[in-house]
Amino acid sequence: MSERLDSAIEIAREAGAILRDRFDEPRTIETKSTAIDLVTDVDRASDALLVERITHAFPDDSLLTEEAGDVQHGDSGYRWVIDPLDGTTNYAHGFPHFAVSIGIELHGVREIGVVYDPIKEELFHAERGRGAQLNGKAIQVSETESLARSLLATGFAYDVHTAENSNLEYFRRFLLQARAIRRAGSAALDLCYVACGRFDGFWELSLHAWDVAAGLLIVDEAGGCSSDLEGGAAPASGAEVVAGNAAIHPLLLEVIRA
Numbered sequence: 001m002s003e004r005l006d007s008a009i010e011i012a013r014e015a016g017a018i019l020r021d022r023f024d025e026p027r028t029i030e031t032k033s034t035a036i037d038l039v040t041d042v043d044r045a046s047d048a049l050l051v052e053r054i055t056h057a058f059p060d061d062s063l064l065t066e067e068a069g070d071v072q073h074g075d076s077g078y079r080w081v082i083d084p085l086d087g088t089t090n091y092a093h094g095f096p097h098f099a100v101s102i103g104i105e106l107h108g109v110r111e112i113g114v115v116y117d118p119i120k121e122e123l124f125h126a127e128r129g130r131g132a133q134l135n136g137k138a139i140q141v142s143e144t145e146s147l148a149r150s151l152l153a154t155g156f157a158y159d160v161h162t163a164e165n166s167n168l169e170y171f172r173r174f175l176l177q178a179r180a181i182r183r184a185g186s187a188a189l190d191l192c193y194v195a196c197g198r199f200d201g202f203w204e205l206s207l208h209a210w211d212v213a214a215g216l217l218i219v220d221e222a223g224g225c226s227s228d229l230e231g232g233a234a235p236a237s238g239a240e241v242v243a244g245n246a247a248i249h250p251l252l253l254e255v256i257r258a
Contacts, residue, residue, distance in 0.1 A: 027040045
């Protein structure tokens with residue numbers, strides 16, 4: 001396992017260097033599922049590097065990426081779940097908050113998570129049963145015990161303009177109870193910020209596997225709690241995610257269920 005962790009960290013840094021080095025350059029921006037679902041030439045360049053490095057190093061592993069989909073179907077039991085640029089809209093607008101996210105599963109169980117922010121030079125990682133770290137130092141979730149003192153984070157899916165359940169009602173409820181809410185535009189970093197105590201809690205709907213594969217493990221290994229909206233296991237698909245410290249997580253679920 002440590003071989004894959006070391007490789008994931010190295011590859012994340014390589015991909016992050018592409019994001020950082022091209023951040024101030026002109027870029028090609030296209031749309032995917034909706035007018036606000038963006039992809040840039042840098043997403044694709046980062047994705048290509050990640051796919052090439054991983055398939056060369058671990059040809060028997062499976063691989064799922066946001067841009068390329070299922071590009072490798074190995075029989076080792078390992079699956080790499082990749083977001084080559086989490087925070088594409090931020091990147092396209094020159095807003096310096098984005099990351100490379102790499103999650104590795106073994107027979108469907110989250111085993112390794114690596115999230116790298118190349119602008120802040122922050123690398124979060126976790127290995128199941130071994131805790132979570134930021135730049136080599138152990139991290140843990142906050143000790144906040146009330147929503148009134150909590151800083152929360154969320155986001156809105158690309159179908160927010162048309163979806164029946166668009167998260168706006170939950171946002172309204174939490175806005176009336178929490179100290180503040182941030183919507184920074186990178187679910188992977190939101191989860192890492194919960195893990196290191198910068199945020200006390202996070203919820204979001206309609207995410208994807210590559211958005212949460214790394215971040216959920218990092219939260220759990222930092223002593224936090226994660227689930228779906230009903231308190232069950234957070235789905236690998238990212239369809240429903242609630243995360244927080246042990247005191248805030250059940251309070252988030254209470255507000256959502258109201």
